[in-house]
Amino acid sequence: MDGMSLDELRAEIESIDQELVELIARRTYVAETVADVKRERDLPTTDERQEERVMERAGENAQRFGVDDNLVKATFRLLIELNKVEQRDNR
Numbered sequence: 850m851d852g853m854s855l856d857e858l859r860a861e862i863e864s865i866d867q868e869l870v871e872l873i874a875r876r877t878y879v880a881e882t883v884a885d886v887k888r889e890r891d892l893p894t895t896d897e898r899q900e901e902r903v904m905e906r907a908g909e910n911a912q913r914f915g916v917d918d919n920l921v922k923a924t925f926r927l928l929i930e931l932n933k934v935e936q937r938d939n940r
């Protein structure tokens with residue numbers, strides 16, 4: 850990163866931002882498929898134990914990569930809530 854110009858650094862951020870959106874889209878798509886399976890089996894959309902596992906993993910990964918775990922957990926909370934809204938809308 851050292852020695853890169855401001856434009857180059859911003860181009861790097863732009864490319865990362867695109868990857869982030871792609872990953873969010875993939876996560877949402879998989880969760881929609883999970884919702885289909887739940888619907889077939891007549892299971893509720895919300896699975897609190899699974900949400901706890903996801904949140905715990907998010908905290909562990911944040912520590913592993915040296916980023917603020919509250920920020921990472923807040924991001925995952927939002928991603929889970931988005932999925933729950935989508936899953937309910939598709940019922």
Ligand SMILES: O=C(O)C(=O)C[C@]1(C(=O)O)C=C[C@@H](O)C=C1
Nearest residue numbers: 880883895896899900903929932
């Ligand atoms: O794993 C599931 O059962 C999902 O529906 C996915 C997901 C998530 O976004 O991680 C969303 C809602 C559930 O309450 C738990 C987890």
